[in-house]
Amino acid sequence: MSSEILWYANRATGAVCLVLFTVVVLLGIAVRLRTRLPGLPRFGTVNLHRTLSLSATAFLALHIAMAVIDGYVNITVVDAVVPFVSDYEPFWLGLGTVALDLMLAVLVTSLLRERIGHRTWRALHWLAYASWPVALIHGIGIGTDTGTDWMTWLTVSCVAAVVAAFGIHLAHSARESRRTPAALLRTAEGARS
Amino acid sequence: MDQKTPQKIDIDWTSCQGHGLCAELLPDHITLDEWGYPLVDGAPIPPRAIKRARRAASDCPVLALKLRARATP
């Protein structure tokens, strides 16, 4: 495979990862909010979130593989898991590595969910909210498509979607924590008078 | 897990948030109350439903549902 094709494929899989992981984050929030997706039963939302996260991971593996295989720039397997030590763009590439490490923690703990218990799992799952922006910044900083219309458009859409969904998540959590027995009693008594 | 011991559904009510997946996976054994929380009849799960019950336990987003030999201590 020519280096140029590998390079394009790397950028393409990178863009696909951005889209897929964005959808995974949105679906994760949908699960948390107990949202029902049209046409799907409730367990459909959870299953879609999980299936898509595995697909996204597969594309990420491809994305990394191509970067490593490609001889045009020097990126080694080590650089894929140890951040900031690469020859090529150590900072921007390192961010990608950090994002990968965080995502692997999320993935592994999710596969071992029943073993580690819900509380531990949930604490680590929050790392997903760290992994996504780090991956995004990696893409913007290292991507040679940065500045092209379609990439900008794509990035802005994904950021807008995640920011909006995260905002809804926070608002929902705040509302939930306000649902105390005292608040519910006030509501019930108000409804009766 | 001993296959012969009858398995019952045990719900950790402090974790349950009323996602309702369990009721979808085991409609013959779990329904939802008017607030969205599972109503379980407490009877042992018959062998033909055990597989779906295990799935309900592993799919619960908050791991509130478990299969146990006895439901209460």
Added chain:
Amino acid sequence: MTTTTFTDVYMSPRLLAPGGTAADLSTHELRYGPLSYGDPDGLLRTVAESGLTGRGGAAFPTYRKLVAVADASRRTGRAPVVVANGAEGEPASRKDKTLLRLSPHLVLDGLQLAARAVGAGEAHLAVEDGASYLESALAQRNDPLPVQVVRLPKRFLSGQASALAQYVSGNAPLPRHQHPPVRERGVRKAPTLIQNVETLAHLALVARYGADWFRTAGTPTQPGSTLCTLHVRGREVRVVEAPFGLPLNRLLPLRGTSAVLIGGYHGTWIPTAEAAQRTLDTTDLGAGVLAALPTDRCGVAETARVLRYLALQSAGQCGPCLNGLPRIASAFQTLATPGPQANTRQDVARWSGLVEGRGACHHPDGTIRLVRSALTTFAPELDAHARGLCTASDATPLLPIPNEAH
């Protein structure tokens, strides 16, 4: 608040020091004699023979609890933790506070004995009030196992076993799911024995005087004595010690009353006519509260006040309890107000069915017990209210509700 000892009315008092003054260590040893520990197995046998049951409300056989914790310790290889439960979150109950004030050393003896029986490595005494004089009482002693006094927040559920174990572990006092139970995994994941302070006081006497002595009071199936908190109109709240099997009408003047609340806020209302036939019985005595409702008071209104408190005291963790108790409490306000009732009674019945048994602890269950007994016992009042009348003429509250606001 006074304490009465009724030396010649019911039985010789066992637990509460005569004269109503607190017993210091020397008075305590003079009155009861010295404490000898003996061997743990011997003590367990004596406890089993005595038939002592828990005085915290559940009336669980003490011997079985001790053995269960000791077994859990052997299985897990972890030394147990013992907690003396003096929380007494029940607002209408004063017996534990009174016992700790008057006879702290009996409780502390019992705590050491229980710790010895299960092989505990750690002991705590949990209380809402009175920590300072308890620490003074501890300072007078030479206990084999040091005791930490734990100060609890004033909440109804402070004394709930798993919530208490959480608090002693340094977490928020919230009830936990009962798998595994506290006796297997409690304070900092060690097997934990949680025993009501009155139970420990009885244990201290059983260890000294034996099972046969313990059985000289009470009945063959319900041996021993118990502390009760009595609420009677016109008198101060009193704590008395009485044997099981004693007719209720010897404890409470029933003339001029329409109903009696037995147990506490998770207890049962029964009509006076029925109360006149009853005796002190562990099956429903609960926290030992006995309150006589005068005929000129409204039992529905009284229950509505208690239910509001119980709803506010929910830990708010479990969906059915969080959703059901406030709705039931509010519905009872409607039932307590003469006028159109619409579907309120059916709503209460439906929500009661949804709430019962669906929580991490028994707060919803106890609340529904109170609700159902009120609906039964006060059925005539409910019918009158539906017709726009109330038979009560006195709106003075009978039962104590902390921080009551409207």
